[in-house]
Amino acid sequence: xxxxxxxxxxAEVRVTGHAIGRIGPGLLVLVGIAKEDTPETxxxxxxxxxxxxxxxxxQGRMNLDVREAGGAVLAVSEFTxxxxxxxxxxxxxxxxxxxxxxxxxxxxxxxxxxxxxxxVETGEFRAMMEVELVNDxxxxxxxxxxxxx
Numbered sequence: 366x367x368x369x370x371x372x373x374x375x376a377e378v379r380v381t382g383h384a385i386g387r388i389g390p391g392l393l394v395l396v397g398i399a400k401e402d403t404p405e406t407x408x409x410x411x412x413x414x415x416x417x418x419x420x421x422x423x424q425g426r427m428n429l430d431v432r433e434a435g436g437a438v439l440a441v442s443e444f445t446x447x448x449x450x451x452x453x454x455x456x457x458x459x460x461x462x463x464x465x466x467x468x469x470x471x472x473x474x475x476x477x478x479x480x481x482x483x484x485v486e487t488g489e490f491r492a493m494m495e496v497e498l499v500n501d502x503x504x505x506x507x508x509x510x511x512x513x514x
Contacts, residue, residue, distance in 0.1 A: 372504035386486035391436030397446025407474035
């Protein structure tokens with residue numbers, strides 16, 4: 366799995382112009398599922414994300430995780446994180462899991478986040494979405510389960 370994790374002041378995802386997920390301060394997580402991913406992969410990634418100390422403490426140092434900061438997570442599935450642009454001009458998505466395989470893994474990832482005690486909102490799997498955010502910092506991290514844990 367791959368994730369783009371952005372610390373946000375607020376974020377929202379819309380489908381056909383209607384907000385379906387919205388958070389105040391917290392993390393916007395764009396998550397891509399690979400062919401070889403498992404529910405355990407998602408659980409490990411969720412634990413890493415929730416425990417990242419990227420929110421400011423009272424001294425202004427990044428020392429708090431999303432729970433300690435009172436934040437939430439907006440998790441949005443994004444298969445294009447597995448776009449391979451090394452050849453030609455059109456990305457190859459051969460490394461991404463097929464939608465029928467990715468959906469249960471995405472849902473398991475979301476449940477893993479919730480099980481860690483964080484409020485979670487989501488986008489709509491396989492929908493064309495508009496994602497709007499106010500990045501805080503900016504703080505943006507790239508996580509890859511092959512390299513992260």
